[in-house]
Amino acid sequence: MTTGVDLGQPQAQAVRSDEDVVRVRQLVRTVAVAVKLSLVDQTKVVTAASELARNTLVYGGGGTVEVTTVENGRRKGVRIVFADSGPGIADLDLALTDGYTTGGGLGLGLSGSRRLVDEFEIDTSAETGTRITVTKWSR
Amino acid sequence: MALNAEESGRLAALLGGHAEQVTQRWTDIVASSLRGRLSHAELRRQVEDLHRAIVGAGEQGAIDLSAEHAAELRAALSELSRGRARQGFSATETTISIFALKDVLADLVQGSATADALHDYVAFSKLVDELGLFTFESFVRTRESLIADQAEQLLELSTPVVKLWEGVVAVPLVGTLDSARAQVVMERLLQTLVDTGSPYAIIDITGVPAVDTQVAQHILKTVVAARLMGADCIISGIRPQIAQTIVALGIEFGDIATKASLADALRHVLRLNGVETARRQPRRDV
Amino acid sequence: MERVPILKIGDILLVSIQLDMSDQTAVQLQEDLAERIVATGCHGVIIDITALDIVDSFVGRMLSTIASISKVLDAETVVVGMRPAVAITLVELGLSLNGIRTALNVERGMELIAAARADELDHQLDDDPDAETATP
Incomplete structure (x- = not known):
């Protein structure tokens, strides 16, 4: 479920290393501040972006992150697309369960980030890789 | 919706040529609708501002509310509706200040017995409708932001630590x-x-x-x-x-x-x- | 790669994280701290995260690991200065930071370590049979 219209060009960031995950966080924070998200909402969306960008790196073998400003009537928001061409997620329901992990993490990456954003869409297959779109709206 | 350049010119000439008569009549109509809740002098000042903005926009070519050169007109309308919303006037009382211009124009057009009179009046009327809608929109926006501010203040009040x-x-x-x-x-x-x-x-x-x-x-x-x-x-x-x-x-x-x-x-x-x-x-x- | 500095103040190691850490920097900090605890023989570690505007599951896990490692090396770890927005986000994320002691600021953190230390010394005295018999 994604709503609203895109405003302007997306800003892209390749995710190839640890430092790129840091850059994704900084990019998302800049956009979140620009659309006037509250401090707590900024923190939530940056944390979600950090988790998902790390997933892109660790499970997807690297990929790209695109950040756009979106608008829905009077509310503005930030939309982030994480794309990789990795092996995809075999069992999506299982991957979205708290505590489930294949990578030795805490298993909160996917399920936890979903709770931190307003819209969460996931598209995955073994052929095309994984594409996760999240949106956080201002209140 | 917007007037073309010729119509705008004629409107500007009509309003500009009878400035004193127009503002006087306009102020009177608005004053009667507000039943003395704003002083006559205050109303006259507001009406003069609007009058000047409309004539000004008309002289610069086709009046189109979304155009660049109509910025002054938009500002005058917004200021009027913001003021009215904050003073607690209703939406009707606010937009009537704009629609009053129709009565004024009707008098003027009747006086000048040209062939285009009817055509012009319909066009002017449409413009006034547009101005009225714009005023209404900005009235609503002002009220909404007032409500949002109050809701926020209420939240602050209700949660002391x-x-x-x-x-x-x-x-x-x-x-x-x-x-x-x-x-x-x-x-x-x-x-x-x-x-x-x-x-x-x-x-x-x-x-x-x-x-x-x-x-x-x-x-x-x-x-x-x-x-x-x-x-x-x-x-x-x-x-x-x-x-x-x-x-x-x-x-x-x-x-x-x-x-x-x-x-x-x-x-x-x-x-x-x-x-x-x-x-x-x-x-x-x- | 940037490194997080570790300061020694009395019997306490103080780590004030000032930068947006990459995962590698976090892992490095974990290793550096373990070495410093052993080298200095300190019994308390304070990790000040006042400057961190987010804590994700990786940093959360690092904090837990540091706490466990220092426990094994006989040092008490206290995480101080977590921002409200960070705490709210961690709760929503579902991260509970089990086994980590927390305090509002460095000062409270030092009190907590001192108190924990005092408790432990009391227990040691209680458990020690010689201590009882030594007093006539």
């Missing part, structure tokens, strides 16, 4: 807790803990009429968040019905300290801190 003792803060919650308010309370309580360096917080829910799953979840989340920051929360003032709801809903309060009253909660915290609280007068040896 008070310092009870050195290192102890309390939030006495009164009234219904919805999701938005619970969030504000949570953020303010946690921020106060940081600002005052208080390791204890008491959430008093004596004044909360009902607790549903969502509210209970919010309280629980606040307690957990405070704990992450290194502070302890005590919940006080749980009324019998609420205790029953909590149990019936199967909400687990776990190891969170709960006390019957705010006083009990404060005594509990002070005792943890090793402060002696005298319940009885100490006996004095003679």
Whole structure:
């Protein structure tokens, strides 16, 4: 479920290393501040972006992150697309369960980030890789 | 909708040529609709501003409200509607100040017996409608932002965080807790803990009429968040019905300290801190 | 790669994280701290995260690991200065930071370590049979 219209060009960031995950966080924070998200909402969306960008790196073998400003009537928001061409997620329901992990993490990456954003869409297959779109709206 | 350049020119000439007559008649119509709630001089000033803006826009070519050169006209309309909205006038009372121009134009057009009179009047009329709608829109926007501001102020008012003792803060919650308010309370309580360096917080829910799953979840989340920051929360003032709801809903309060009253909660915290609280007068040896 | 500095103040190691850490920097800090605890023989570690505007599951796990490692090396770890927005986000994320002691600020953190230390010394005295018999 994604709503609203895109405003302007997306800003892209390749995710190839640890430092790129840091850059994704900084990019998302800049956009979140620009659309006037509250401090707590900024923190939530940056944390979600950090988790998902790390997933892109660790499970997807690297990929790209695109950040756009979106608008829905009077509310503005930030939309982030994480794309990789990795092996995809075999069992999506299982991957979205708290505590489930294949990578030795805490298993909160996917399920936890979903709770931190307003819209969460996931598209995955073994052929095309994984594409996760999240949106956080201002209140 | 917009007037073409020729029509605009004619409108500007018509209004500009009879400036005194137009503003006088316009002011009179508006004054009668507002029944003396704004002074005649004030109204006349507003009408003159609008008159000047319309003539000005007309002289510069086709009047189109969305065009660049209509900025002054848009500003004049917005200012009028903002003022009216803040002074508490209704939407009708506000837009009528614009629609009054139709009556004025009707008089003027009737006076000049040219062949295009009817055609022009219809075109002018359409423009006035457009101006009226624009005014209405900006009136509504002003009112909406007023309401939003007030709602925010109300939230601030309804969630005081008070310092009870050195290192102890309390939030006495009164009234219904919805999701938005619970969030504000949570953020303010946690921020106060940081600002005052208080390791204890008491959430008093004596004044909360009902607790549903969502509210209970919010309280629980606040307690957990405070704990992450290194502070302890005590919940006080749980009324019998609420205790029953909590149990019936199967909400687990776990190891969170709960006390019957705010006083009990404060005594509990002070005792943890090793402060002696005298319940009885100490006996004095003679 | 940037490194997080570790300061020694009395019997306590103080780590004040000032930068947006990459995962590698976090892992490095974990290793550096373990070495410093052993080298200095300190019994307390304070990790100040006042400057961190987010804590994700990786940093959360690092904090837990540091706490466990220092426990094994006989040092108490206290995480101080977590911002409210960070705490709220962690709760929503579902991260509980089990086994980590927290305090509002560095000062409270030092008190907590001192108190924990005092408790432990008391226990040691209680458990020690010689201590009992030594007093006539």
